[in-house]
Amino acid sequence: MTVNHALKLRSRPDGMVKRDDFEIVEEPAREPGDGEFRVKVEYVSLDPAMRGWIAPGKSYVPPVELGATMRAFAAGIVDSSNHPGFRPGEAVAGMLGVQRYAISKGERCFKVDPSRAPLERWIGGLGMPGQTAYFGLLEIGRPQPGETVVVSAASGAVGSLVGQIAKIKGSRAVGIAGGPEKCRYVVEELGFDACVDYKAGNLAADLRAACPDGIDVYFENVGGEILDAVLAQMNLFGRIPVCGLISAYNATAPVAGPTNFRSILVNRLTVRGFIVFDFQEKIADANEQLGAWHAEGRLKMREDVREGGLEAFPDVLNLLYTGGNFGKLVLKL
Amino acid sequence: MTVNHALKLRSRPDGMVKRDDFEIVEEPAREPGDGEFRVKVEYVSLDPAMRGWIAPGKSYVPPVELGATMRAFAAGIVDSSNHPGFRPGEAVAGMLGVQRYAISKGERCFKVDPSRAPLERWIGGLGMPGQTAYFGLLEIGRPQPGETVVVSAASGAVGSLVGQIAKIKGSRAVGIAGGPEKCRYVVEELGFDACVDYKAGNLAADLRAACPDGIDVYFENVGGEILDAVLAQMNLFGRIPVCGLISAYNATAPVAGPTNFRSILVNRLTVRGFIVFDFQEKIADANEQLGAWHAEGRLKMREDVREGGLEAFPDVLNLLYTGGNFGKLVLKL
Missing domain, CATH: 3.40.50.720 (NAD(P)-binding Rossmann-like Domain)
Structure with a gap:
């Protein structure tokens, strides 16, 4: 049986995020149901907006509930699938959460091409x-x-x-x-x-x-x-x-x-x-243009990839708010 | 000879405007030159933006210079004219300044129709x-x-x-x-x-x-x-x-x-x-629409007309910043 490790929100932070605002929960990785696929997550994106997602106040998306898996963009490899559009072995990026295995129906999840750019870049400059x-x-x-x-x-x-x-x-x-x-x-x-x-x-x-x-x-x-x-x-x-x-x-x-x-x-x-x-209807144009400029060498991108797994998430996230990162901040699982 | 009285800026106010930030200067009223006309000003508009016009800092129009006549929208009656578009006796509104007689070339000065609304309204809701x-x-x-x-x-x-x-x-x-x-x-x-x-x-x-x-x-x-x-x-x-x-x-x-x-x-x-x-090119449309709604009784307007002449200008202006006026504030000369 495959085991998932997921970072759950335990308390809403006051000021900077602390390690004990989260807990890591070990649980069986769910098998994908009909129309679903499972992703083995390799890279988690750290984004400034995350601090708002775990705040209590009204923001542009509903807050992450206490006890729920922390929301995150992430990239990984499809591991098993009952979805006609995604096959095992394919690389994807999307709203997969801070966890080792994620289930997706394909909403806000996109296939990416690791031959054109490394996996972590698809949650960065190409994402x-x-x-x-x-x-x-x-x-x-x-x-x-x-x-x-x-x-x-x-x-x-x-x-x-x-x-x-x-x-x-x-x-x-x-x-x-x-x-x-x-x-x-x-x-x-x-x-x-x-x-x-x-x-x-x-x-x-x-x-x-x-x-x-x-x-x-x-x-x-x-x-x-x-x-x-x-x-x-x-x-x-x-x-x-x-x-x-x-x-x-x-x-x-x-x-x-x-x-x-x-x-x-x-x-x-x-x-x-x-x-x-807000510009969802033009997203394909944006991706095409960004990909083309990247391929032409006109867009340089730099990722700041941190190790340490799920435990490191709070400390790595805080780097964004202290200016401690240099380039797109990514956590490698 | 016609005598003009003009309110000149003497000093840039610190906080609320004071009477001695201005002085009233008596001078001969200039005769209109070629392409000019002279207006006997009856009503001066008091507008919140005036405080910015006499401040030292950068604003959206150049500040009124020290020693210059205070800038103001005003309405009055053409008194003599060498301008083909404006005849003596016609009512006008425009950037005429806080003074009894103003010379204009017709720039930012418009003929108004006192039979459709009282003169002071043309520097208010219809202006x-x-x-x-x-x-x-x-x-x-x-x-x-x-x-x-x-x-x-x-x-x-x-x-x-x-x-x-x-x-x-x-x-x-x-x-x-x-x-x-x-x-x-x-x-x-x-x-x-x-x-x-x-x-x-x-x-x-x-x-x-x-x-x-x-x-x-x-x-x-x-x-x-x-x-x-x-x-x-x-x-x-x-x-x-x-x-x-x-x-x-x-x-x-x-x-x-x-x-x-x-x-x-x-x-x-x-x-x-x-x-x-910023919308100068659509001003005729605005005037036409506002005039039509006004004529249909769909736009109610109220002027707060103050007496007291040029001397009263600073005190009347301050009413805007204390909420002391009730309706469009106008000074009658």
Whole structure:
């Protein structure tokens, strides 16, 4: 009999996630029923939104219930199948959860091609984070040639693609990242025009130097002081796709909003929140375009793969909120 | 010789406007040159945006220079003319400034018809405030039948029209205003479905009671705590046209942004700042539609006309920021 190990939510964290907010449960791996298949999960995606999924408040998806398996995008290999579209041995990525064996009916689960890119990349730049960058930038940001696009968390899974797609579209790409190593990577490896180190202590001035013509599009991943600094430098009719506000996800008290909110009025900005599922009907186009750019070598991607199995999940997740990862954060099971 | 009296900006106010931030200068009224006409100004519009026009910082129009005549929309009668399109005796409204006699080339100055509505209304509901309500609600808010539209400063020049236009479009209209008298007016005279008194001390609960299905469109005039309360009750894919943030216009220190900024992400809101000039190419349509609704008795408008001449301007202007006016605030010269 196959044994599953699943990470279950035991308590809703207060502030940063702790190990004992979760427990690992050993249980028999269920056999796939009619129209189902079973996946042996190899890689689990760590995404900033996860902190919201285990918070009690209203968010864009229902919270993970106490006692339920932690929700996650993951990639693995079909292990047995009663589903006509998925055969054993095929590689898949989808909403499979933080567990060793997952049952799927094929909803939000896609076959992927490991010959085109390693398995972990299909939950990264070629998966949801890539689609997120694509839709947020192109559908909401709508960068024009010569415009300046700024993205925070620029070395991360989403941010790294936002800047590269902005360059493909003829815009100037400026990243914001934490520390000289990440900033060097963003410019030298990813090809952004500049990258501002928000930890260097001169955010407003450094941003102004990197964006001499102001900012037309700001792809927002972080919120907090960085959002405030950017708002002060936005150009007329600028666009701000709001993808994430990671700086506030572990807050234990109400978070102050941006002092420069008034820039929205003065500069007639459009600020729009989104998640990737809002563009579900265009997802095939996004995947095709991202795959093509990747194949042409125009999109560089970097995964930060961590070992340690299910036990390591809480600690690895916290890396996202401390800037401890470098590239798309993935847990190898 | 005709004598002009003009209100000139003497100093940039710190906080609320004071009388000695301005001085009244007596000077000969200039005769109109070639292609110009002169207007005897009868009514000056007091608008929340004025506080921004005399602030030092960047705003959506260049600030009024020290020593210059205070900028204002105003209405009056053409007194002499060398312009082919404007004849003596005709009524006009436009950017004429806070002064007794104004020279115009006809730019941003329109002939109005005093037989259709009193002169002061052409700088109110049938002028820029009406156009502002029209464009912000219909172009950005895009209310659908059955949706809930909330507007702050609901008894004011812009807000009163936002709710009435929302009703015309088949939406539920909920106002927010200060005090029971204004709230009664908003519901009983203007025909809103409900009006919440933000001074009553139960804003969040009263708003929830008035909007049992949540809020789809919030037309923002005020900012501050009201914005925060509304953000917490917005529905998925809601729209927030940002027309004004009057609660912050006299601030002498940085203003905290909305604590519930995250609602933009969670509910995938669109927040967009605008001013009426952003829709300049559609202004004739707006005027025609507003005029037609007004003629049909479907748009009620109320002016709060103050006497006292140029000397009274600073005190009258401050009424806007304390909620001391009731209806479109106008100064009669």
